[in-house]
Amino acid sequence: MAKRHRYRSVDKALGTSPGTLTYVGQEIEHATKIKRIEYNEADYHIDDSSKLSACRLPASTTPFVHWLDVDGIHEPQVIDTIGRQYHLHPLLLEDVMNTEQKPKLELYDDTRSGDHRSGGPIVFITIKYLHRGTQRQEIDTEHVSFALGTNFLVSFQEERNKDIFEPVLDRIKASSGKTRRNGPDYLLYALMDIIVDHYFLVMERIGDKMDEMEEQIVQEKAGQYTLATLYTLKRELAYMRRAVWPLRDMIGTLLRGESDLIQPATMPFLRDLYDHVSQVIETLDSYREIIAGLMEVYYSIVSNRMNSVMKTLTIISSIFIPLTFIAGIYGMNFDNMPELHSPTGYFWVLFAMLIIGIGEVIYFKRRGWM
Amino acid sequence: MAKRHRYRSVDKALGTSPGTLTYVGQEIEHATKIKRIEYNEADYHIDDSSKLSACRLPASTTPFVHWLDVDGIHEPQVIDTIGRQYHLHPLLLEDVMNTEQKPKLELYDDTRSGDHRSGGPIVFITIKYLHRGTQRQEIDTEHVSFALGTNFLVSFQEERNKDIFEPVLDRIKASSGKTRRNGPDYLLYALMDIIVDHYFLVMERIGDKMDEMEEQIVQEKAGQYTLATLYTLKRELAYMRRAVWPLRDMIGTLLRGESDLIQPATMPFLRDLYDHVSQVIETLDSYREIIAGLMEVYYSIVSNRMNSVMKTLTIISSIFIPLTFIAGIYGMNFDNMPELHSPTGYFWVLFAMLIIGIGEVIYFKRRGWM
Amino acid sequence: MAKRHRYRSVDKALGTSPGTLTYVGQEIEHATKIKRIEYNEADYHIDDSSKLSACRLPASTTPFVHWLDVDGIHEPQVIDTIGRQYHLHPLLLEDVMNTEQKPKLELYDDTRSGDHRSGGPIVFITIKYLHRGTQRQEIDTEHVSFALGTNFLVSFQEERNKDIFEPVLDRIKASSGKTRRNGPDYLLYALMDIIVDHYFLVMERIGDKMDEMEEQIVQEKAGQYTLATLYTLKRELAYMRRAVWPLRDMIGTLLRGESDLIQPATMPFLRDLYDHVSQVIETLDSYREIIAGLMEVYYSIVSNRMNSVMKTLTIISSIFIPLTFIAGIYGMNFDNMPELHSPTGYFWVLFAMLIIGIGEVIYFKRRGWM
Amino acid sequence: MAKRHRYRSVDKALGTSPGTLTYVGQEIEHATKIKRIEYNEADYHIDDSSKLSACRLPASTTPFVHWLDVDGIHEPQVIDTIGRQYHLHPLLLEDVMNTEQKPKLELYDDTRSGDHRSGGPIVFITIKYLHRGTQRQEIDTEHVSFALGTNFLVSFQEERNKDIFEPVLDRIKASSGKTRRNGPDYLLYALMDIIVDHYFLVMERIGDKMDEMEEQIVQEKAGQYTLATLYTLKRELAYMRRAVWPLRDMIGTLLRGESDLIQPATMPFLRDLYDHVSQVIETLDSYREIIAGLMEVYYSIVSNRMNSVMKTLTIISSIFIPLTFIAGIYGMNFDNMPELHSPTGYFWVLFAMLIIGIGEVIYFKRRGWM
Amino acid sequence: MAKRHRYRSVDKALGTSPGTLTYVGQEIEHATKIKRIEYNEADYHIDDSSKLSACRLPASTTPFVHWLDVDGIHEPQVIDTIGRQYHLHPLLLEDVMNTEQKPKLELYDDTRSGDHRSGGPIVFITIKYLHRGTQRQEIDTEHVSFALGTNFLVSFQEERNKDIFEPVLDRIKASSGKTRRNGPDYLLYALMDIIVDHYFLVMERIGDKMDEMEEQIVQEKAGQYTLATLYTLKRELAYMRRAVWPLRDMIGTLLRGESDLIQPATMPFLRDLYDHVSQVIETLDSYREIIAGLMEVYYSIVSNRMNSVMKTLTIISSIFIPLTFIAGIYGMNFDNMPELHSPTGYFWVLFAMLIIGIGEVIYFKRRGWM
C-alpha cells in the first residue's frame, strides 16, 4: 500500500545550524552530471564536460541565454560550489537537496541579501516530477528545482533516470524556434511544461486502473483485491494532489507580475501552464469522487449478495423447520396416537406437509422475498 | 457508466513545442463550414461560401458588425489561417481546437502581444455546449469558443450537429431588433444565452430521470438498476457542474468591467445571464442533494426489507425449534418412559406444544416483533 | 415527497429574444388587481379601481409617497404597461413575471440605461413569500418583487391568496405613525419585514413537525412513515434555505449604502431585518442538524431492535438444537443401544438435557447476551 | 432531549409595527431591580433603591463612571423609560427584551439618529450568559445586554438568578484597583469577562459528562442510555456554539478600533477576552470530534458484540445440525436397514459423530472463527 | 485514551481581577533556573546563578545581544519580578504562566502601554514544545514563551525536562557562527526552529505506530485493540493539529513585516520555518486521511469475515435441514407407510438425500456462494 510517499524528517539534522546542506533522498552512486548550454537566436554552445569550472555566472553583457543543467543533487560540495558561483542563498541550496521539500516558489530579492552573498534577484522554484514507477504500481517522484536569474537559469534534478529535459535541448539544437528567440524565463516555462505534461501521463494510467476496477465491479468479479487497489489509488491521488496543488498558486504568483524576471511575452504561456495545472487538479478531484462512488457500489453489491444468501437460508429454514416438527410429532412413541393407526394417516400428513410448504412459498413470493 | 466524460491527455503532443495546433476531439469527415455575417440596424449581408478568403479582419471604419461563424475545429490549417487574419494568439487557437479545454475567459491585451502578431484587445471565451445525447443517456458535449474584437466576433463550434446559433441568425435576418441595434458584445451575449438556455433542457431531463427513480423507490419497485442509474446521474451532475461552474466567474469578470469591449448597455443582459448560470449551478447542487437522499432512502428500504425477512425466520425458528425438541424427546426409544404409556399422554403433549407456541407468539407480539 | 419545489425551465422560451415577457407560474384566472396609495404624514389617498390609467409615474415635485400595489403577475400586457410608465428595464419585468427567478437585488443605475427607457435609479428586489400550504404539508411559495424609485415603490405579487401587504395598508390608514412619517424606502422595509415574519411561522410549523417525529422516535413508535417525513422535512428545509439565503447578502448590499435611495434613518430598521434573516438561516441550519441526528437515532433504534431479535433467535436455537440432537440419538433404532434398556436412562438423559440447557443460559448471561 | 433551546418566533408580534417592545422569555413575577453605581479612583456611590428616578443620563462633566445595572427585562414600560433617559434606539430596546435575539454587536452612530431621540454614539452588545441548569442536565441561558455610552454603561439581565455581576461590584467596593482607575469601557470588558469565564465552567461540566460516557463505553457498560446522552451532549454543544461563535467577531470589531468609545489601554484586555472566546470555540469543536469518535466506538462495540453472538450461533448450529441429521437417518423405520442390526453399529455412529464434530471445531479454529 | 489533552478551566480564578498570575500546569517542586547570556560576534558571557538580580533590562547602548533563559513558570513572584524588569504587560505574564494558553503571537506596541509599565515594542510568542512522552504513548507538551525586545530576548519554558535550548547555547559557545553574528530576532528564530524540528520527531513516531497498525490490518491480525489505537492516534493528531496550526499564521504575520523588530536578513530563515510548519500540518492532514482509510479497511475486513461465517452457516443449514426433514418423515410411526417395507427403500432414500445434497452444493457454487 504505497508506503514510501510518507514525508520523513531528518533525525541527524536535529540541532544543526540552519542552512547545513543534507541530502535525504535515495542513495546514489553516480557522480553529478553538469551541462552548460548557451544560446541565442543565432547560435548555441554546449559544454557537457561535467566540470565544476564550467559553472560560472555569465557576465551581464553576455548576448547568450545561459542554462546550467545539473543532473544530481546528492553531493553537498558540488551544490555548494554552484551556489557560490551563482550567488544562491544557503537556504535555497538546502531546498534543492531536500527531496522531502514540497513544491514552492520563493522570490529572493536583491536588496534583502544582507550578510549573504549578493547577486541579482532570483526566482526559485521547486516542483515534483512524477512518472510511472518502473516496478509495481508506484508513482515515482523526482525532486526538481530551478533558479532563474536575469540572464541565466540553473536547473537541478535527481540523477536517477534519463535527463527529463532532453526534448527542450533537442529543440534548441534543432532550430532557431521560439525557445531560441526568447529569454531564460521562457526556458523555465518550457522545462516546467514538460513536467506538467508528464502529470497527464500519470493521470492516464490511474484512469486506466480505475476503468479496470470499474469493469470488475460492474461485472461482479470484484473481490478483496479490488477494494485494496481502490484504496491504493485513493492514496496515490492524495499524494499526487499534494504534489500538484501548490503549483497553481506558484504560477499564479508569477502571473500577477510579482517578479520582473518574467517578460510580458511569456505571460500567455504561463497562463496556459496554469490552465493545464488546473485541469490536472480538477481531474484528480473528479477521480477521487469516482473512486468513492466505486467503493460505495462495491459495498452495496457485497451487501446485496449477502442479503441474497441470507434470504435463501430464511426461506429454506422457514419451510422445512415446521415440516420437520410435524414429522417429529408422528415420530413420537406414545402408545395411544390414533392417527398412526389410520390406514391413510401417512398420506394425509404428507399432503398436509405439501400444502403447508406451498402455502409458505406463496406467502414469500407475495411479499417479494423470492 | 458514462465513461467518455473523463478528460484524456494527448500522448502524441508530449514534448512538442507549445502552441502546436492539435485536434483531440471526435473524428470528423466534413469540411469546415464558414459563414461571414455583416449587419447593422439598417442592413445585413451573409456570405456562406465557406471560402477562407471570406475570413478577413474588417476595416476599423466599417459601419457593420462583423460576425465570422466557424463550424468545425478539426482542420489545423483552417484555424491557423483564421488566426492569422484576425491576429489571434497561437495559444488561443490551441484552446479553440482542444476539446478537452475546460471553460475559461482570457483577456488578450494589445500591449502584451510582444513578438506575436498584434491586433486590438481580444476577449476570448470558451464554453461547453451541453445537449441531450442522441443514443443512450449520455450528455453530449460540444466545445464552443468566441473571440471578441473591437468590431468583430469570431465564433467556433464543432462540426457535429446542426448550427446551434441559427436562432440568432434568424433574428438578425427577421427584423432590425435588439441584436441588429447593438454591437458585437451584444451578439456574444446572445450566442452565450442560447448555450445557457440549453443547460436548462439538460437539467430538465436529469430531473425527469430523477423523478422516475423516486417513483420506483417510493413504490418499492427499485432494484440494482435503480441504484446504478442514480450513480450515473450523480456522475453526470458532477460532470455538468465542472462544465458550468467556471462560467459564473467568467461572466463576473466581464461584469466588473475588466474589458472595455463590453458596452454599458450590454451589462444588464450579462447580469441576466449570470443569474441564469447561478440558477443552473444551484439546481445542480440541489439535485445532488436529492440524489444522495434517494440513495439513502433506497438503502434504508433494502435494509428494512432484509430486516422483515430475518424477523420472519427468527419467529418461525424460535417457535418450531423448541417444539421439535419436545417431539424429539418422545421419539426416544427408552424402555422405561412412563408418559408414553399414559392413554392421554399424546394429547397432553400436543396441548403443551400448543400452549408453548401461543406463549411465544404473545411474547413476540408484546415486544413488537410481529 | 414535495415535488413542486424543483425549478423548471421554460421550453417555449428557448431561442426567443431576451426580455420577452413570459409567465411560468400557476395558471390564474382572475384579472390583475392594482391599488395606488399616496400618503404623507398629513394625509393619504387610495385608488383601488385596478385601472391601468392609475399607474403613472408621480411628478418629482409630489409631496406624497407613491405606492403602486400590483396583485397579479400573469398578464404580460399589464406588466409591460406598468413598466413603460415607471421606466422599468425589460429584464426587470421579465424577472417580475418569472416565478422561477431566485431572490436577488439589482441596482439599475440611471447612467447605464443607454438605449433603454430612462428614469431615475431603481432598486429592484425579488423575494419569495413562504407560507403554510393549505392542503397537505407543502410550503406554499409566492413570487414577490419590488421596484423602488426616488419617490415611489411598485410592489408585485402573485394573485393567488389574500393581499399579504394588508397590515401595512391598515397601519397607513389607521394613524400617522412611523410609516406615514417616512419615505418609500421605509415602506419597502415594512413590506419585506412582513414577508420575513412569515418565515418564522413556517419555521415554527416545521419545528412542531420535528418535535412530533422526535416524540415518535424516542417512544419507539417510529416506522417507515417517520423516516419519510424526516426526509420530506429535510427537503423542505433545503428548499427554504435556497429561498432565504440570498436575502442576507441583498440586505447587506443595502446596508453598505450602495444605493442612495435608502435614507440613513432607515438603516437601523434594515439592520434589524438583516438580524431576523440571519436568525432564520441559523435556525434552518440547526434544524437540519437536528433532523440528521433524529435519523441517526432512528437508524440506531431500528438496528438495536433487529439485534434483540437476532439475539433471541441465537439463544433459543443454541439451547434447543443441541438438546434436539441428544433426543435424536436416543431416537435411533439400533438393536444394541444399552442405555435404552436401563430403567433410569430416560431420566438421566432428561437430567443431562436440563443441565446442558441451564449451563448454556448461564454462559449467555455471563457474556451479557441475555 | 433538551428541547427548549429551539428559537421560537413571536406569533402575536406578527404584523405589529417594528420597534414594538415585546418580552418572549420565561414568565417573571418579581419587579425589576435597578442599581445605579457611580465611581472613580477616589470614591464610589451606590443607589440600589430600584426607583426609575435613579435612571438618568449623567452630565457630560461628571467626574464619575456611571453604571446602571438593570436586573429584569420583562417590563416594557421600565425598559422604555430607561431607553428614553439614555437616548437608546427603540430597536435596541426591542433586542434587549427579545430573549431569542442571538448575540450581536451594533454601533449606533450619533449622526444617524435622524428622527429618533439623539444622544452620543452607543456601543450595543447582547450576549448569552450560560450556566449549569439547576434541575436535570440542561444548560440554562440568560439574555444579557450592554449599552456603552461616552461616560456610562447600562447593563441588562434577566431577573431569574442572583446578580451575575456581583464580583465586579465587590471589587469596586473593595479597593481602588484596575476597575476603579479605568472608564466604562473597561467596566464593559470586566462584565463580559465574567460571562466568558462561566463558559469554561459549562465546558468543564460537559467534559466531565463526556469522560463518564467514555468510561462506560470503554468498559463495555454502555447501553441505549449512553447513546442518548451523547446525542444530547452533541446538541448542547451545537447550541452553545451558536451562542459563543458570534462573540469572536463582535470583539474583533472592537479590536479593529471601529468605535472611539474603547480606550487604547483597554485593547490588551479585549484581546485577552478574544483569546478566551477562541479557546472556548476551539474546545467546543474538539469536544464535537471526540463525541463523534465515541459514537463510532460505541457502534463498533455494539456491532462486534452482535458479531460474537452470531458467530456462536453459527458454530453451534453448524456442528449440531449435521449430527442431528445422522441421528435422524438411524431413526428411520425402514424394515431393511442393515447397520441397525450390527451389534457395534450404534457405537460406530457415535464415534463418527464425534469425529465430525471435532473436525468442524478444528476447521472453525483454523479459519479464526473460534 | 489520552485524556490529559483536554483544556481545563481554572475554577479558582473565576471572578478574580484580570491579570492575576495563576499557574495551572503540573505541580513542580524545583526552583526556577535562570540563565543570562550576553553575546556578540567577538565575545560572550553566561551568568547561570539563577539570581533574580541577574534579570535586568540591558542598556540601549549595550553592544551585546541579551538573552534571558527562564526555566520554570510556576512561581508567580519570579515571573512578576522579571515582568517588571523587562516592562512586560501583566496579561503577557498571565499567558506565560497559563499552560492552557493556545499558541499565539501578540505585538505589544510601545504607544499603547497607557497606564501600564512602558518599555519599547515587544513581540510576544507562545508555542507548544511537543515531544515523546516518557511513559505510555502520550505526546508530552511543554508551554514555551518568548518576549522579543529591541536588544533582548526572554525565553520561558516549564521546568520539567532538560533545557530544550541547549543546542543553541552550545553553538553560541562553540563558534562565532551565524547566531553570534545576528541579533535577538535570529536567536528567536533559532529557538523556534528547535521546537519545530521536534514536531517532525513526534510525527515520525506516530507514522511508525500507523505502519504497525497497517501491518496488523493487512495481515488480518487486527483486533479490538488495533481500532482503539487508531482512535487514540486520531485524537493525538487532532491535538497536535491544534497546537501546530496557529504557528503558520503567527510566522506569516512576522513575514509580512508587521514588526520592525525582525531584520530583513532574518526573513529567509523565517520563511524556511514557515515551510517546515506547513509541512508538519500537511503531513498531519495526510496522516488523518490514512487513519480514516485504515479504519474503513478494518471495518470492511471485519464485515467480510462476518459474511464468510454467515455464508458457512447458510450453506450447512440449507443442506442439512431439508435432509433431516426427509429422515424425519421416515421416522414417523404410521402403521401404513408402504416405503418402509420395500427392501431397497432405505437405500433409495439415502441415494435421494445424496442427490439433493449434491444438487444444493452445485446451486450454491453456481451462484458464487461457495
Ligand SMILES: [Mg+2]
Ligand atoms: Mg514516491
Ligand SMILES: [Mg+2]
Ligand atoms: Mg516524497
Ligand SMILES: [Mg+2]
Ligand atoms: Mg503543457
Ligand SMILES: [Mg+2]
Ligand atoms: Mg491552452
Ligand SMILES: [Mg+2]
Ligand atoms: Mg467532453
Ligand SMILES: [Mg+2]
Ligand atoms: Mg489538455
Ligand SMILES: [Mg+2]
Ligand atoms: Mg503540451
Ligand SMILES: [Mg+2]
Ligand atoms: Mg437566458
Ligand SMILES: [Mg+2]
Ligand atoms: Mg459522466
Ligand SMILES: [Mg+2]
Ligand atoms: Mg432575468
Ligand SMILES: [Mg+2]
Ligand atoms: Mg443491517
Ligand SMILES: [Mg+2]
Ligand atoms: Mg416555486
Ligand SMILES: [Mg+2]
Ligand atoms: Mg429561468
Ligand SMILES: [Mg+2]
Ligand atoms: Mg431565455
Ligand SMILES: [Mg+2]
Ligand atoms: Mg421583523
Ligand SMILES: [Mg+2]
Ligand atoms: Mg421540497
